[in-house]
Structure formats: C-alpha cells, structure tokens
Amino acid sequence: MAEQLPDKARLIDVVLDESIGRSTPDIEHERAVAIFDLIEENSFGPVGHDGGPFKLKLSLAESRLVFAISDEADRPVVTHILSLTPFRRIVKDYFLICESYYEAIRTATPSQIEAIDMGRRGVHNDGSQTLMDRLAGKIDMDFDTARRLFTLVCVLHWRG
Template sequence: MNAKGAHRLCDVILDETIGRSTPDVEHERAVAIFDLIEENSFEPVGHAGGPYKLYLSLVDSKLVFSIKTETGDDVATHILSLTPFRRIIKDYFMICESYYEAIRSSTPSQIEAIDMGRRGIHNEGSQTLMDRLEGKIRIDFDTARRLFTLVCVLYWRG
C-alpha cells in the first residue's frame, strides 16, 4: 500500500446515542461521511499508517476523536474543547436554516448569496478544526471541511 493509501480514513462512526436530527441535517451527515471516506488525508502524528477508523462523539461538551486501525487496534484519542467552535457552529446553523428556507422560496441569486456566506463560515470552522488538531492529526483542507460538517451534526444533535 502506498503512503497516501495508508494515511486515510476507511470508516467514520458518529456517536449514535445522541439520536437523529432533521432530514436536512441527516442528509448533510450522510453526504459528509460518504465524501470523507471516498477522499481524505488523515495522519495521526507519530503513527506509521492506517487506514483508520474514526469514532466521533461528544462527551461532557468536548469533542472526542477516537482513532483505531482498520483492524480495530487503538491508535489515539484526542479530546478537544468545543468552546472555539461554538460561535462558528451557531452562525453556521443559522445560515443553513436560511439556506434551506431560501431553496424553497427565493431567487437563484438570493440562494447563491446565502450559499457563499454559508461556505465562508464553513471554511472558518474547517480552518479552526485544522488549527485545533495541529500536532495531533494532519489533515488537508477538504478533509477538515467534511469533518467540520460532522462536528456540526454531532453538536446540533447533542
């Protein structure tokens, strides 16, 4: 297996004890997981290589990244405070609600304007996630974007 193939996620499991959310949020979750598994760059610092399974959960208002190898061996667990994400996630969900509402009743140019704002906030959250994982897990920006979507889904349901 080449190095790129070794430093990737082969599965992502969200904490199911939190329950389900709205159909729009569940759709975002499903798409993010599918896209993430299809294409990602994920390298726990100091580990020889995967592929990896990532278990994402919320415990006591903290984000938990539990990483295992494809065969189930423990690699690392990283616990991140949600505090740096709270405002971004709140803003993201407010603009997502506007976006889903706009899809039903607004003009294409209004939808496009809202979507540009949504992408901007999403990029900010993705960069914050990359910054918070620095020195723990190396990820590229596209991987960070998909992971940030999943963080939002967990946060929204939690």
C-alpha cells in the same frame, strides 16, 4: 502537511459512539451522508504515525469531542479530545445562514441566493480552518477532509 502523508493515511471507517445520541430520521440521514462523504475521500493521519488506514470513533464527553483513532485491525493508535466551545459560535452562525439559504431558495432571486450561498461557504470554511487549527500537531489532514469533518461536527450539533 497533507501532501506529505502516505497514501495509506486515510480513514476507512467512522463510527459515532452511543454518547452522541440518536435523533430524528432526517438528522440520522444527514449524519450518514456526512460519514459516507468523509470515508469516500479523505487524507487523515495521526502525527508521528506512518501506518494506516485508520478507523475513527467519535464520542462526546463533557462538551468535548473525543477522536479515538485505531488502525485497520482495531488496535488503538491515539485518542485526542477536542473542546467544542470554539465551535459553538461558528456552528450557530452556520445554522442561521443555512436557514436563510433554504428560505431564499423559495423566495429570492438567483443573485441573492448566490450571495447567501457564498456566505454559507465562507462560514463553513472558517469552521473547517478552526478544526484544522485545533487539531494541528495532532492529526494531519487536507482542507477538504477538514471540511467533511466540520460537516460531521455540524450534524452532530443539529437537533432538528
């Protein structure tokens, strides 16, 4: 899939619509970092569209994440709407294990921290694969891009 994408099949901009809402400065910082990481390195292209690079505007509509994809000149390419329901458990599990990880950093042994971190990465990988599966046939991306997008989905849920 992603190996077959043209070099231009990538995101050059990601914008969060006002429907996402704003949060604390710490969460806004995490969102900005997630967007920066995603733009910095990605492989992303709507299925059946040979153009690119692309811009992505994310918004929320009735517990759904809206992916509005446009080209470099801001001409609409396609919009996909993704239910967030399949992500609720994964995001909740991810936040719980992250809390355990940050607590372990203060009190646990290095081997305990490593074990929790492996679990954290495993849950993150599950969420990334779920995202790829839900967007299959709509958006081609590699696993690393799915990981970065899943990180962004998580920080969109993070309320502090």
